Amino acid sequence: MLPGRTSASAASSPVPKRPRGPIGLDDGVPPAPPPSRRRLVVVGGVAAGLSAALRARRLDPDLDVAVFERTGYCAYSACGLPYLVGGAIADHRALVARTPADLAKEGVTVALRHEVTGIDLAAGRVRVRDLDGGTERSEPFDALLLATGGRARIPFPGMDLPGAFHVRTVEDGLAISAFVTAEAPARAVIAGGGYIGLEMAEALAARGLAVTVVEMLPHVLPLVDGDIAAGVEAELARHGVDVRTATRVEAVEGDGRVRRVVLAGADGGGGDDVLDADLVIVGVGISPDSSLAAECDVPLGVRGAVAVDGGMRTGVEGVWAAGDCAETRHLLHGRPAYVPLGTTANKQGRVAGATIAGRDETFFGVVGTAALKVFDRQVARTGLSELEAGDAGLEAVAATIVHRSRAGYYPGATPLQVKLVAERRSGRLLGAQLAGTEGAPLRVDVVAGALHAGATVADLAAFDLAYAPPFAPVWDPLLIAAREVQRLV
Amino acid sequence: MLPGRTSASAASSPVPKRPRGPIGLDDGVPPAPPPSRRRLVVVGGVAAGLSAALRARRLDPDLDVAVFERTGYCAYSACGLPYLVGGAIADHRALVARTPADLAKEGVTVALRHEVTGIDLAAGRVRVRDLDGGTERSEPFDALLLATGGRARIPFPGMDLPGAFHVRTVEDGLAISAFVTAEAPARAVIAGGGYIGLEMAEALAARGLAVTVVEMLPHVLPLVDGDIAAGVEAELARHGVDVRTATRVEAVEGDGRVRRVVLAGADGGGGDDVLDADLVIVGVGISPDSSLAAECDVPLGVRGAVAVDGGMRTGVEGVWAAGDCAETRHLLHGRPAYVPLGTTANKQGRVAGATIAGRDETFFGVVGTAALKVFDRQVARTGLSELEAGDAGLEAVAATIVHRSRAGYYPGATPLQVKLVAERRSGRLLGAQLAGTEGAPLRVDVVAGALHAGATVADLAAFDLAYAPPFAPVWDPLLIAAREVQRLV
Numbered sequence: 001m002l003p004g005r006t007s008a009s010a011a012s013s014p015v016p017k018r019p020r021g022p023i024g025l026d027d028g029v030p031p032a033p034p035p036s037r038r039r040l041v042v043v044g045g046v047a048a049g050l051s052a053a054l055r056a057r058r059l060d061p062d063l064d065v066a067v068f069e070r071t072g073y074c075a076y077s078a079c080g081l082p083y084l085v086g087g088a089i090a091d092h093r094a095l096v097a098r099t100p101a102d103l104a105k106e107g108v109t110v111a112l113r114h115e116v117t118g119i120d121l122a123a124g125r126v127r128v129r130d131l132d133g134g135t136e137r138s139e140p141f142d143a144l145l146l147a148t149g150g151r152a153r154i155p156f157p158g159m160d161l162p163g164a165f166h167v168r169t170v171e172d173g174l175a176i177s178a179f180v181t182a183e184a185p186a187r188a189v190i191a192g193g194g195y196i197g198l199e200m201a202e203a204l205a206a207r208g209l210a211v212t213v214v215e216m217l218p219h220v221l222p223l224v225d226g227d228i229a230a231g232v233e234a235e236l237a238r239h240g241v242d243v244r245t246a247t248r249v250e251a252v253e254g255d256g257r258v259r260r261v262v263l264a265g266a267d268g269g270g271g272d273d274v275l276d277a278d279l280v281i282v283g284v285g286i287s288p289d290s291s292l293a294a295e296c297d298v299p300l301g302v303r304g305a306v307a308v309d310g311g312m313r314t315g316v317e318g319v320w321a322a323g324d325c326a327e328t329r330h331l332l333h334g335r336p337a338y339v340p341l342g343t344t345a346n347k348q349g350r351v352a353g354a355t356i357a358g359r360d361e362t363f364f365g366v367v368g369t370a371a372l373k374v375f376d377r378q379v380a381r382t383g384l385s386e387l388e389a390g391d392a393g394l395e396a397v398a399a400t401i402v403h404r405s406r407a408g409y410y411p412g413a414t415p416l417q418v419k420l421v422a423e424r425r426s427g428r429l430l431g432a433q434l435a436g437t438e439g440a441p442l443r444v445d446v447v448a449g450a451l452h453a454g455a456t457v458a459d460l461a462a463f464d465l466a467y468a469p470p471f472a473p474v475w476d477p478l479l480i481a482a483r484e485v486q487r488l489v
Numbered sequence: 490m491l492p493g494r495t496s497a498s499a500a501s502s503p504v505p506k507r508p509r510g511p512i513g514l515d516d517g518v519p520p521a522p523p524p525s526r527r528r529l530v531v532v533g534g535v536a537a538g539l540s541a542a543l544r545a546r547r548l549d550p551d552l553d554v555a556v557f558e559r560t561g562y563c564a565y566s567a568c569g570l571p572y573l574v575g576g577a578i579a580d581h582r583a584l585v586a587r588t589p590a591d592l593a594k595e596g597v598t599v600a601l602r603h604e605v606t607g608i609d610l611a612a613g614r615v616r617v618r619d620l621d622g623g624t625e626r627s628e629p630f631d632a633l634l635l636a637t638g639g640r641a642r643i644p645f646p647g648m649d650l651p652g653a654f655h656v657r658t659v660e661d662g663l664a665i666s667a668f669v670t671a672e673a674p675a676r677a678v679i680a681g682g683g684y685i686g687l688e689m690a691e692a693l694a695a696r697g698l699a700v701t702v703v704e705m706l707p708h709v710l711p712l713v714d715g716d717i718a719a720g721v722e723a724e725l726a727r728h729g730v731d732v733r734t735a736t737r738v739e740a741v742e743g744d745g746r747v748r749r750v751v752l753a754g755a756d757g758g759g760g761d762d763v764l765d766a767d768l769v770i771v772g773v774g775i776s777p778d779s780s781l782a783a784e785c786d787v788p789l790g791v792r793g794a795v796a797v798d799g800g801m802r803t804g805v806e807g808v809w810a811a812g813d814c815a816e817t818r819h820l821l822h823g824r825p826a827y828v829p830l831g832t833t834a835n836k837q838g839r840v841a842g843a844t845i846a847g848r849d850e851t852f853f854g855v856v857g858t859a860a861l862k863v864f865d866r867q868v869a870r871t872g873l874s875e876l877e878a879g880d881a882g883l884e885a886v887a888a889t890i891v892h893r894s895r896a897g898y899y900p901g902a903t904p905l906q907v908k909l910v911a912e913r914r915s916g917r918l919l920g921a922q923l924a925g926t927e928g929a930p931l932r933v934d935v936v937a938g939a940l941h942a943g944a945t946v947a948d949l950a951a952f953d954l955a956y957a958p959p960f961a962p963v964w965d966p967l968l969i970a971a972r973e974v975q976r977l978v
Binding site (some may be wrong): 083453463470474 | 960
């Protein structure tokens with residue numbers, strides 16, 4: 001057991017059978033369960049929603065589980081969309097881990113293209129619209145899980161023009177890919193230089209487009225510090241991607257389709273610049289889609305995400321939330337945070353499913369681990385960046401080293417950049433950022449584990465890490481970086 | 490700071506200036522230092538010896554540092570020898586990190602092909618033989634570091650025949666490579682199926698030889714359990730390497746050169762079998778070369794390795810030991826252990842150098858991490874295997890899972906085998922073994938860090954590990970294995 005953890009939240013009891021309220025709002029054909037069974041309704045059938053649905057059902061086989069998903073796909077990997085567009089994945093069905101038919105075999109009913117449009121908490125019912133038929137009906141629940149995910153922000157006008165896309169759903173990915181095939185666009189502008197923006201830059205470059213990435217902040221990948229991002233910008237340039245930092249997209253313009261993008265300085269001022277564009281992708285990050293929760297007074301927390309406890313319970317009895325619509329707890333500063341990622345969504349969903357089924361489980365939180373590939377460069381981070389540590393009021397020191405990924409004499413050794421952030425005086429590890437052509441994400445995992453354990457840089461420097469010439473030098477780059485930052489603590 | 494650690498051993502003071510005893514034994518030409526400077530003599534100029542020499546000199550620039558190395562190379566990587574023989578490394582000089590000329594610039598004098606043949610502790614002198622000139626001389630020291638390394642065991646007769654080799658030194662590697670080139674041997678037998686044996690099997694197969702590996706135990710790679718070793722044996726078979734387990738080499742025979750190898754059952758009985766062979770490699774593991782220490786009553790410990798404290802001090806004032814000749818502390822059971830590896834040697838050497846220079850440092854110990862590549866298969870382990878846990882009197886549970894190394898839809902995803910060992914009831918992680926085509930060693934590092942921290946399998950299951958389709962699935966194989974073993978605890 002690592003220090004500073006409580007292993008159990010207060011025990012909860014299984015979902016009680018609710019007294020059914022009157023059927024409201026419509027007179028559709030509710031496929032209601034036998035009244036003797038308790039019913040879980042899940043709003044959203046992707047990572048968090050389905051993890052919870054499957055777990056709850058496995059732990060409580062008497063539970064009736066109904067999932068409503070507004071898109072035409074469930075259990076899909078949004079993280080795979082850039083690879084679908086880029087061509088590494090030929091068939092979009094590969095992105096779908098389970099179909100409704102698969103899920104039905106596990107006792108989970110999924111209705112695709114069904115949007116939950118309202119919740120009546122007192123009555124224990126949700127209003128569901130069939131997006132194809134247009135009909136609306138009311139569905140009862142004893143327990144409700146909000147797994148509504150995130151919502152792409154629409155930060156500028158013109159996103160209604162053909163050729164302007166978000167990258168959230170399988171439909172988005174298919175539409176972008178079809179547009180590229182059908183319209184043969186020559187120039188793409190990507191608004192936002194975060195994960196999805198850079199992955200889409202690579203994908204569209206692979207499809208032969210000239211790509212410009214526009215990032216409001218002083219460097220791409222705001223999740224890492226500038227010294228690590230510099231190598232990523234060089235990699236983008238090496239592959240012909242134009243990067244405009246400290247710049248924002250003010251508007252997308254066209255005449256029946258996208259024709260150009262109007263830029264401005266990050267502060268909104270400065271002389272406007274205009275880029276010709278046939279395709280625009282928005283990758284500026286998401287906000288929690290918590291509107292359903294807000295409408296029925298489920299308390300919201302940080303950045304408008306649904307506030308939850310360790311068991312993923314909201315402030316309202318019988319209502320849970322998980323995934324990109326919900327808060328998470330950041331272990332480095334112990335406060336709630338909004339970190340919408342697939343890994344977190346899956347973990348939160350599993351915990352929600354367990355507590356819905358009456359089991360005592362806790363989602364301990366995140367340390368902020370993330371990774372991506374940008375062309376031939378891997379970038380990974382965990383914990384707090386130097387900037388974030390400062391924002392959190394921590395007095396931090398940081399060191400960046402470059403060392404070989406393998407024994408120097410072994411073919412294929414390449415430079416790996418390692419930045420470690422630590423708290424001054426205590427020496428507590430606060431975070432790591434790695435970039436190189438191999439071994440970055442898994443080495444970040446070593447630090448992520450160390451952060452969970454509350455390790456110091458001296459602890460990390462003593463780690464007995466694997467050495468074999470094809471995989472690592474005798475002094476792993478992590479150990480060298482740990483020694484370097486030890487000097488500064 | 491991780492739990493259960495003391496950060497400091499008892500403070501030590503810098504090397505005192507010894508009163509010089511009479512010059513004994515010989516009348517060579519001692520290049521003695523000015524008598525006002527204290528002098529460190531290091532016996533052995535590879536990983537531990539040179540790490541210590543350089544560190545001591547950096548921390549105490551007034552220290553005179555003399556290193557005696559019996560082979561013709563210092564600062565070389567013995568782990569690289571198979572790649573020299575196999576051809577991945579074209580020039581043996583790539584294996585040498587630093588030459589005596591490089592080291593001289595850092596204030597460290599290295600005499601190659603100089604063997605320390607005796608120690609007079611009372612007088613503070615060592616007897617040194619120049620292996621080329623044949624002369625012997627006496628050298629004074631104030632502090633002495635024994636970094637004599639390991640000694641290849643010679644477990645059967647016939648090793649004096651041309652064509653029979655150990656794999657310890659650069660000279661060994663060059664001799665094997667030259668023999669293969671000059672004699673074009675067709676059949677090799679490798680005695681011992683551990684790291685070096687399997688790496689040499691791959692190297693010799695790459696040179697076109699038909700290779701048989703003979704292992705006394707029931708499976709190759711005794712450092713992992715049988716279920717993990719089975720995949721390695723399959724990989725060897727797939728590449729045409731013949732593996733004979735539960736078999737030992739009884740003798741090497743020939744007429745002026747190696748002609749055949751006589752085998753026996755592991756128990757020494759059974760019908761003898763004879764393999765034709767033109768080349769024999771011994772890779773049966775090493776013993777500590779502690780004969781110098783034993784001769785002058787420096788106390789020995791486990792398996793005859795020099796007993797040391799956390800500061801790498803031996804039981805005799807003014808004498809340190811580090812590397813393959815010394816004990817180490819195993820953090821999983823807290824007892825001294827003999828784990829001769831390059832990583833440990835380097836770390837111990839650094840600590841020895843620091844304490845020799847008067848700084849307070851402690852080598853915390855190892856968790857038993859190791860990795861190797863066998864053709865296209867990576868194998869890595871840390872902590873205790875299921876077998877070792879039982880031997881240590883721990884009640885252990887273990888689970889082995891196979892999961893994809895990347896997101897299932899991402900090109901190049903391959904199966905990764907993960908075995909986790911945990912203590913029953915407490916759930917404390919005890920060890921991990923991984924095998925696959927990618928990501929095994931660095932994922933073992935995550936567990937190694939968790940072992941340093943005393944984490945449980947529940948802790949590991951909660952780790953916020955990196956996810957990106959090209960590197961890892963959304964549930965990393967480590968997390969899936971942790972959940973699996975959690976069920977058994």
